[in-house]
Each structure stands twice: as C-alpha cells, then as structure tokens.
Amino acid sequence: MSESDGIDDVLDGGMRQSLLIASRIAETLARRRQExxxxxEQQDAQAAHEARAQLAAQRSAVxxxxxxxEKDQWWDKAQPHDIATVHAVAEGWKDHDPVALGAAERIRHEVLSRYGIDTHDVGADAAxxxxxxxxxxxxxxxxxALALSQEETRKAAAEHEKAMQLLAAARVEELRVQAEKLAAEMERYQVPVEYLANTELAQALRRAHNAKTPKAxxxxxxxxxxxxxxxxxxxxxxxxxDQLRNxxxxxxxxxxESHFEDPEFVKAAKEMHExxxxAEGGFKGSQWMSLEQRYERAEKELFARLEGVGREIENRVTANDSNRLKDQGLKAESTSAADYGSAERQEAFAASLATTGANETQVRGRAAAERSEGTHPSGAVTMGKGAAKARKARAGASMGAERGKGGPGR
Structure with a gap:
C-alpha cells in the first residue's frame, strides 16, 4: 500500500463521517419539519372544524x-321592521344556503304583491x-280609517233614518188614535188629520171634546x-x-242674535207674532184676555229681557256725558242757571249723544229726559225740602218708545 493510499483512506473516512453527521442532521430536520x-395540519383541522361548527350554527339561526x-299569518301581522330584517338576512345568505334563497324569493313575491316594492331594486338596503x-x-x-269612518257615518245615518221612520210611524199611529177620539170635533171644524201634529190645535180640540158648559x-x-x-x-x-229673528x-x-238663544225670549217673540x-185677521181674543192684552204681555216679557241691553246703552250715554262735564268743570260752573235749560244747550246735548252710538229714538228719549229733569248744580244746593226731586230715568226707556211699533191697534 502506498502512502497516498493511506491519505485517501483518511479522507474517505472523514467524508463518510461528515456525510453520516449531515445525514443525521437532515433526518433531525426532516423529523422536525414533519412534526x-x-x-x-392539526391546527388547520381544528380551525376548520371550528369554522364549520360556527357556519352550521349560523345557518341554523338563519x-x-x-x-x-313561509307562513301567510306572519305576513298578515308583520311590521315594516320585521320585513326589513328577514329581507337583510335572506339577501346575505341566499348565495350560501338553499333555505335563504327560497326565503328571498318568497319575500320578493310578498313585498311586491302587498306593497308594490320589488326587492331586486332595493338590494340589501334594509333601511x-x-x-x-x-x-x-x-x-x-x-x-x-277613512273608509271605516265613512262606513260608520253611513251606518249611523242609516240607523238615524230608521229611528226617524219608527218615530214617524209611531207619530202617525198616535195621530190616528187622537183622530178617532176627536172625530166629531174634527168633522165640525173640518180639521185634517195631519193638523193634529200642531200641539196647540190638538189641545184646543181636546178642550172642545171635554167642554161641559156653553162658556167652555x-x-x-x-x-x-x-x-x-x-x-x-x-x-x-x-x-x-229665522222668521221670528228677522x-x-x-x-x-x-x-x-244672542237673545234668540233664550227659549223664553223666543216664546215671547212667537206670542207677539201670533x-x-x-189682529190682522180680525180676531178679538177671548173673554179672559183680548189680543191687545196678549200682545202687551208678550211685549212686556221681551222688553224685560232686553232691559239689560237698554241699561247698558243708557249708562254708556250718561257716563260719556258725565266725563265730558268733568273735563269742562270750570266752564260748567260759570254757566248761569238761566242758560242751563236753553234750547242751544239742549241741541248741543242731543248732538253729543249722537256721537255715543245711540240711535235716533234713544237720543230723543234722553233729550226729553234732560229737558224735564235737568237741574243746574246751583239749584240742587238751594233746593228746599218741598222742592220736587228729579225723577230717575227708567232703564230701557229709550226702547219703550218703540214698543207699540207694529203691534195691534189700541
């Protein structure tokens, strides 16, 4: 074996060891990556599971x-807010849930048929x-409500008409019974049955029916x-x-006008009218009371109720005159007793009355009272015990001058 071969072996062993270490590191990294x-994957599965659970819960709620x-009864009672709410829910879920899609179509149909609004034009705008x-x-x-009111008015009118018909029928029956009882008197005076509706005539006929003496x-x-x-x-x-008022x-x-709200005043006006x-028809009245007396009695009642008005006018006239005399106090004191009742002063007094709103008759009445009752202030101081006292003008005297106007001849 050569020397180079030994080096190669060392290098080869080191490489193998390095590769082994690297392989182990790679395995460790791979295990970590897999972990x-x-x-x-476990987290994603849990999240997905939770998401699916939430989605299922939301779909159930929707x-x-x-x-x-889907119920007609609900639509009959649903308020605008209720309809807007279900519309918003259906529009939000119709692309994800078949039930919501069907509900959206039902809502569109009901809203269009009941209110004339197409939800396709509204979209998701619930407000x-x-x-x-x-x-x-x-x-x-x-x-x-208007139709109900008109219907109630129609029913009330129909009920009123029915009641009036019943009253009229009852009145006809009542007159028929009276006519049977007063047949002799009605034939004698040629009185039609319908005339019995006049209360005064019916009473007079009953008095004739019950009369026992020639005088009665x-x-x-x-x-x-x-x-x-x-x-x-x-x-x-x-x-x-209206006839009596005019x-x-x-x-x-x-x-x-206000006097004709008083039944007693109206009654007196009717008696004067009759x-x-x-009198114009040539009647003389009864043995107990002549027409002239009847007229005077009604006239007296009228003027008794008008007395308050007469007093108010007279007080206004005398108050204005009194104020005018106070304003001219110094001048009035210098007026002589001889001039106090002069024609010039009487004319001036009458002219002053005309500015108070009194009519011609009232002016004449006050002027006459002034001529007959006027006394200079100085005369009032020197007047003795036996001197005649000035009479107080009766309230409403100015109107009394008109009482005989249009009445029956005395």
Whole structure:
C-alpha cells in the first residue's frame, strides 16, 4: 500500500463521517419539519372544524329566522321592521344556503304583491325597504280609517233614518188614535188629520171634546178657529226661528242674535207674532184676555229681557256725558242757571249723544229726559225740602218708545 493510499483512506473516512453527521442532521430536520407539518395540519383541522361548527350554527339561526316568511299569518301581522330584517338576512345568505334563497324569493313575491316594492331594486338596503313599507302602510292605514269612518257615518245615518221612520210611524199611529177620539170635533171644524201634529190645535180640540158648559165650548171654539187661521199662515209647525229673528229684530230695538238663544225670549217673540197675525185677521181674543192684552204681555216679557241691553246703552250715554262735564268743570260752573235749560244747550246735548252710538229714538228719549229733569248744580244746593226731586230715568226707556211699533191697534 502506498502512502497516498493511506491519505485517501483518511479522507474517505472523514467524508463518510461528515456525510453520516449531515445525514443525521437532515433526518433531525426532516423529523422536525414533519412534526411542524403535523402540528399545522392539526391546527388547520381544528380551525376548520371550528369554522364549520360556527357556519352550521349560523345557518341554523338563519333558517330559524327565515322560517316565518313561509307562513301567510306572519305576513298578515308583520311590521315594516320585521320585513326589513328577514329581507337583510335572506339577501346575505341566499348565495350560501338553499333555505335563504327560497326565503328571498318568497319575500320578493310578498313585498311586491302587498306593497308594490320589488326587492331586486332595493338590494340589501334594509333601511330603504323599511321606510318604503312604512310609508305605504301609513297611507293604507289612513285610507282604511277613512273608509271605516265613512262606513260608520253611513251606518249611523242609516240607523238615524230608521229611528226617524219608527218615530214617524209611531207619530202617525198616535195621530190616528187622537183622530178617532176627536172625530166629531174634527168633522165640525173640518180639521185634517195631519193638523193634529200642531200641539196647540190638538189641545184646543181636546178642550172642545171635554167642554161641559156653553162658556167652555165657546172658549174652545175660539181657540180652534185661531189655531186653524195661524196654521194657514205659518204652517202646521208654526214660524221657524229665522222668521221670528228677522221679524223681531226689525221691529224691536236692541234685539240681536244672542237673545234668540233664550227659549223664553223666543216664546215671547212667537206670542207677539201670533197676536199680530190674529189682529190682522180680525180676531178679538177671548173673554179672559183680548189680543191687545196678549200682545202687551208678550211685549212686556221681551222688553224685560232686553232691559239689560237698554241699561247698558243708557249708562254708556250718561257716563260719556258725565266725563265730558268733568273735563269742562270750570266752564260748567260759570254757566248761569238761566242758560242751563236753553234750547242751544239742549241741541248741543242731543248732538253729543249722537256721537255715543245711540240711535235716533234713544237720543230723543234722553233729550226729553234732560229737558224735564235737568237741574243746574246751583239749584240742587238751594233746593228746599218741598222742592220736587228729579225723577230717575227708567232703564230701557229709550226702547219703550218703540214698543207699540207694529203691534195691534189700541
């Protein structure tokens, strides 16, 4: 063996040893890599398992949330927010779950048929869909409420009409019974059955039916004739409120709309109206009360209720006059007693009244009172015990001048 062969052997042994070491290192690295790969695979499998579990849970929740859309009862009661919510869920899952895909199609069909909105145009914008459904629902509710109100009004009108028909039928039966009982009196005075609807005439006929003495018969006879005449003028139901209002306000100063809210005032106005018509028709009244007395009684009642208005006007006139005299106090004191009742002063006083809003009749009344009752202030101081005292003008005196206007002749 040569020397070179020994060196080669040494080198060959070193190489082998190095290769052996390298091989062992490689094996170690390979085992580590395989361990890492195995660990990675285990981690990936765990993560994948968890992901699949989460996905399954979410799909179950989605399917549970979308299950109501297949029921007609749910759609009948669903609110806009409920519909928008299931729409958003279905749109988000329809590419991953068959149930969501079917629900999305059902939602589109129901929303389109019920509200006229195509969910394809809305997309996944749940807020826009909810707003649209709310608007349509509110308008539909308004129309339904209006229709319900109109239906209730129609029903109420129908019920009212039915009630009126029943009342009319009952009234007809009542008049028929009265007509049978008062047949003799109705034939004597030629009274149609429908005239019995006039309460005053029906009462007069009953008085005639029950009359036992010639005096009672004569009184009932006069009442019936008067009522028949008035029905010929005003109809079975008598004058209406507008007729009385126009007639009274035209002939009585101070009467206005507010007075015709008082039943007693209206009653007095009607009595005045009837007394005037009867006087024009040649009637004289009864043995107990003439037409003139009836007119005066109604007139007195009217003016008693107008007295407050008359006092208010008179107080306003006298208050204005008093204030004017106070403002001119020094000048008034210098006026002589002889000039106090002069014609010039009376004319000036009448002119001052015209500025207060009083009418011509009221001005004349106050001027007359001033002439008859006016006393100079100095005269009031020197007036003795036996001197006549000035009379206080009666409230409403100015209107009293008009009381006989249009009334029956005295």
């Amino acid at each position: 890492l790969l195995r660990q990675q 399917q549970a949330a979308l299950s109501p859309v 826009y869909l909810e707003s649209g459904i709310q608007t349509i629902t509110a308008e539909r509710a308004r129309l339904e 018969v004569a009184a009932a006879d006069e009442d019936i004739k008067e009522r028949m005449f008035l029905i010929g003028k005003d109809g079975i139901n008598g004058p209406d409120l 007639e009274t306000t035209a002939s009585v100063n101070g009467a206005n 007394a005037k018509l009867l």
